[in-house]
Amino acid sequence: MGFKKRRVKLEDIARRLNISIATVSRALDENPRVKKSTQEKVFKMAKVMGYMPNQIAKSLSSGKTNIIGVLIPRYDEPFFIEVCRGIDQYARNHNYKILISSSRNSYKFEKENLISFEKGLVDGIILSPTHETENVAHLNDLINKGMPIVLFDNIREEVSGADHVIINDEKASFEAVEFLIKKGNKKIAFIGGIKQKKVFQDRYKGYISALAHHNIPLYDELVLHCNSLDREFEDKEILNFFRGLNISPDAVFACTDNYGLLTMKTLLKIGKKIPDEVAVIGFGDLGPGEIFVPTLTCVSQPSFEMGQKAAELLIKQLNESEDIDHIKTIIKLETKLTEREST
Amino acid sequence: MGFKKRRVKLEDIARRLNISIATVSRALDENPRVKKSTQEKVFKMAKVMGYMPNQIAKSLSSGKTNIIGVLIPRYDEPFFIEVCRGIDQYARNHNYKILISSSRNSYKFEKENLISFEKGLVDGIILSPTHETENVAHLNDLINKGMPIVLFDNIREEVSGADHVIINDEKASFEAVEFLIKKGNKKIAFIGGIKQKKVFQDRYKGYISALAHHNIPLYDELVLHCNSLDREFEDKEILNFFRGLNISPDAVFACTDNYGLLTMKTLLKIGKKIPDEVAVIGFGDLGPGEIFVPTLTCVSQPSFEMGQKAAELLIKQLNESEDIDHIKTIIKLETKLTEREST
DNA sequence: CTGTTAGCGCATTCAT
DNA sequence: ATGAATGCGCTAACAG
Numbered sequence: 001m002g003f004k005k006r007r008v009k010l011e012d013i014a015r016r017l018n019i020s021i022a023t024v025s026r027a028l029d030e031n032p033r034v035k036k037s038t039q040e041k042v043f044k045m046a047k048v049m050g051y052m053p054n055q056i057a058k059s060l061s062s063g064k065t066n067i068i069g070v071l072i073p074r075y076d077e078p079f080f081i082e083v084c085r086g087i088d089q090y091a092r093n094h095n096y097k098i099l100i101s102s103s104r105n106s107y108k109f110e111k112e113n114l115i116s117f118e119k120g121l122v123d124g125i126i127l128s129p130t131h132e133t134e135n136v137a138h139l140n141d142l143i144n145k146g147m148p149i150v151l152f153d154n155i156r157e158e159v160s161g162a163d164h165v166i167i168n169d170e171k172a173s174f175e176a177v178e179f180l181i182k183k184g185n186k187k188i189a190f191i192g193g194i195k196q197k198k199v200f201q202d203r204y205k206g207y208i209s210a211l212a213h214h215n216i217p218l219y220d221e222l223v224l225h226c227n228s229l230d231r232e233f234e235d236k237e238i239l240n241f242f243r244g245l246n247i248s249p250d251a252v253f254a255c256t257d258n259y260g261l262l263t264m265k266t267l268l269k270i271g272k273k274i275p276d277e278v279a280v281i282g283f284g285d286l287g288p289g290e291i292f293v294p295t296l297t298c299v300s301q302p303s304f305e306m307g308q309k310a311a312e313l314l315i316k317q318l319n320e321s322e323d324i325d326h327i328k329t330i331i332k333l334e335t336k337l338t339e340r341e342s343t
Numbered sequence: 344m345g346f347k348k349r350r351v352k353l354e355d356i357a358r359r360l361n362i363s364i365a366t367v368s369r370a371l372d373e374n375p376r377v378k379k380s381t382q383e384k385v386f387k388m389a390k391v392m393g394y395m396p397n398q399i400a401k402s403l404s405s406g407k408t409n410i411i412g413v414l415i416p417r418y419d420e421p422f423f424i425e426v427c428r429g430i431d432q433y434a435r436n437h438n439y440k441i442l443i444s445s446s447r448n449s450y451k452f453e454k455e456n457l458i459s460f461e462k463g464l465v466d467g468i469i470l471s472p473t474h475e476t477e478n479v480a481h482l483n484d485l486i487n488k489g490m491p492i493v494l495f496d497n498i499r500e501e502v503s504g505a506d507h508v509i510i511n512d513e514k515a516s517f518e519a520v521e522f523l524i525k526k527g528n529k530k531i532a533f534i535g536g537i538k539q540k541k542v543f544q545d546r547y548k549g550y551i552s553a554l555a556h557h558n559i560p561l562y563d564e565l566v567l568h569c570n571s572l573d574r575e576f577e578d579k580e581i582l583n584f585f586r587g588l589n590i591s592p593d594a595v596f597a598c599t600d601n602y603g604l605l606t607m608k609t610l611l612k613i614g615k616k617i618p619d620e621v622a623v624i625g626f627g628d629l630g631p632g633e634i635f636v637p638t639l640t641c642v643s644q645p646s647f648e649m650g651q652k653a654a655e656l657l658i659k660q661l662n663e664s665e666d667i668d669h670i671k672t673i674i675k676l677e678t679k680l681t682e683r684e685s686t
Numbered sequence: 687c688t689g690t691t692a693g694c695g696c697a698t699t700c701a702t
Numbered sequence: 703a704t705g706a707a708t709g710c711g712c713t714a715a716c717a718g
Contacts, residue, residue: 005488005489007463007488007711009710009711009712010711010712011711019688019689020688020689020690021689021711021712022688022689022690022691022712022713022714023687023688023689025711025712025713025714026687026688026713026714029713033687033688034687034688035687035688038687038688050488052458052461052462052463053462053463053711053712054403054462054463054710054711054712055462055463055464056399056402056403056408056463056464056710056711056712057403057463057694057710057711057712057713058711058712058713059399059694059712060397060399060400060403060694060695060696060710060711060712060713061693061694061711061712061713061714062694062712062713062714063694065399067442067464075424075427075428075431076421076424076425076428076630078419081418081419081424082419084418085418085419085445088418088445097442097444097459097464098443099410099440099442100441100443101440102428102431115395116440118395119395119396119397119398120350120395120396120397120398120399120400120695121398121399121410121440145348145350145393146348231630235633258634261634262634264636265634265635265636268636269636287419287574288631288634290578291578291601291604291605291608291631291635292608292634292635292636293607293608293611293612293635293636350695352694352695352696353695353696354695354696362704362705363704363705363706364695364696364697364705364706365696365697365698365704365705365706365707366703366704366705368695368696368697368698369697369698369703369704372697376703376704377703377704378703378704381703381704396695396696397694397695397696399694399695399696400694400695400696400697400710401695401696401697402696402710403694403695403696403709403710403711403712404695404696404697404698404709404710405696405697405710406710463711
């Protein structure tokens with residue numbers, strides 16, 4: 001499509017060679033049932049005539065598009081881009097393309113996008129639910145209609161019938177905070193994201209339990225749940241938070257790399273030395289943390305691998321027999337703490 | 344597709360209502376030629392039965408997919424992601440979806456991806472050529488076959504028949520360097536990217552001519568063309584560059600934000616004060632520069648807008664009559680210098 | 687080994 | 703206002 005001029009099709013080749021369309025189709029498919037010499041003739045003619053198969057017609061006929069739909073909450077979050085890269089790599093190696101859409105942090109758009117996927121453009125879907133996504137009826141609907149789905153990252157409610165790729169956010173946070181505690185810190189601040197988001201809830205739990213486990217007091221004042229969905233405001237939110245504190249933290253556990261960086265920036269601005277006066281840990285490990293001065297210690301999340309695994313699970317589903325019920329798989333990937341200069 | 348279970352189709356609705364497929368089709372299209380009451384019956388039944396149109400069948404029949412193919416050199420470059428966001432926004436508002444692929448900085452993959460687009464999945468293509476793309480025969484081929492194409496960013500050779508969205512790299516660089524000169528700097532270093540890339544060539548030209556125009560000597564030693572395509576190595580390349588210098592620069596013009604940040608990091612590491620001892624300017628203005636301490640002065644490139652404009656031009660082409668020759672459009676967007684703490 | 691035929695699901699032209 | 707028939711380009715079942 002998108003071709004204003006008439007395209008060469010199987011029929012044209014068939015007519016020129018005085019053979020049937022079916023034979024041409026088979027020949028191009030390298031079907032062993034067609035004579036070698038015919039196959040060669042066909043290939044040569046196809047090349048001469050500049051034949052290019054019509055993917056749409058193929059899809060309609062075969063019932064599959066070889067496209068994976070990917071739905072992420074936003075583009076401007078390196079984590080999601082990394083996951084997409086992982087998906088893309090695996091998909092490409094298995095003859096699939098990916099169609100990425102953004103739900104722009106909105107449940108409404110998430111549903112809209114899924115409907116658009118449901119129209120048959122994609123063979124399956126990889127999805128990271130938005131923070132607004134409270135129930136999963138829309139996903140169950142799709143699954144019941146036979147659409148293979150893999151979820152990753154922010155799964156508030158398990159969806160039976162969909163595979164999941166996740167990390168143990170609570171454990172990762174626990175370890176990060178424990179690391180700070182073992183370094184001798186006692187007034188540890190927490191910078192989280194929107195409360196509705198499962199991953200942030202879990203990271204908060206990990207923080208709480210690490211403190212409790214080590215008998216370190218929890219100061220409500222030292223806890224911030226950023227509400228901004230916008231880069232611009234996060235900045236101010238964090239600055240105001242630190243400016244308003246009565247207790248001076250000796251360490252900060254931030255729930256994303258970006259929060260970690262903004263924290264460092266703010267601390268430097270108000271004259272703190274990192275890590276001497278305040279240690280900082282981020283979450284993600286997505287590049288920028290390595291450039292900052294000082295470099296940011298953080299929980300390394302295997303983003304790229306999450307994508308690969310998600311794609312692997314989805315493609316496995318796509319190859320499953322139609323009438324066997326899918327057995328749900330949950331892959332939990334390991335995180336690790338990457339120590340750099342900020343601690 | 345991707346639906347293992349049987350889907351409801353027009354025929355099913357038709358049968359249930361004892362009317363023809365054509366009428367159902369027209370009704371759902373809100374064609375005024377069908378009786379209001381019939382239309383309502385059809386809509387109701389479609390809803391009850393959970394009808395979802397098959398996009399593939401529609402595309403085959405209509406000859407258009409309403410998908411725009413986007414081909415960028417790499418995903419992990421915020422600039423390209425910003426452009427994609429811009430494309431996506433405009434496209435979405437005009438009922439198009441986008442299919443993003445990466446050529447991974449390779450001419451070979453660029454061609455492969457274009458072939459995959461040519462198979463009819465997309466109505467048109469927005470492309471940023473790789474640094475390896477020396478000639479544009481493959482693009483001319485596609486255009487001759489009737490595929491609408493819009494190029495952006497790195498256009499080494501003009502392609503007649505394709506629209507272009509660019510900035511004036513040379514002018515932007517000239518102004519940035521001139522800015523440094525007017526601040527009194529005389530030993531200005533240049534950190535560029537791979538020499539084969541047109542945008543870097545142009546930014547180098549701007550640098551050269553600003554120096555010449557103001558009678559500032561050009562020290563070859565102060566010029567670095569980074570060869571790394573990999574984030575990991577850029578770091579070392581820049582560190583080694585500054586460590587090896589005999590002349591101590593009082594300013595640095597970096598061709599990307601990332602180079603600018605790495606430059607600042609390196610300078611801080613070797614004990615320089617920014618901007619007092621060395622001023623630094625980056626190019627792009629894509630976020631991280633605002634977080635770093637000090638924040639990075641840079642040439643602001645309208646990335647998002649580039650995407651919007653590219654999509655606008657493409658969709659305009661898609662709506663052009665088939666037999667009128669396309670008149671090539673070149674949109675040159677304005678850049679501006681955003682002054683921050685590093686200068 | 688090759689040809690004929692019948693779909694895939696929808697849009698559309700031509701009748702009525 | 704509605705229906706019947708044809709085509710979009712390709713695949714696959716069946717026949718020979």
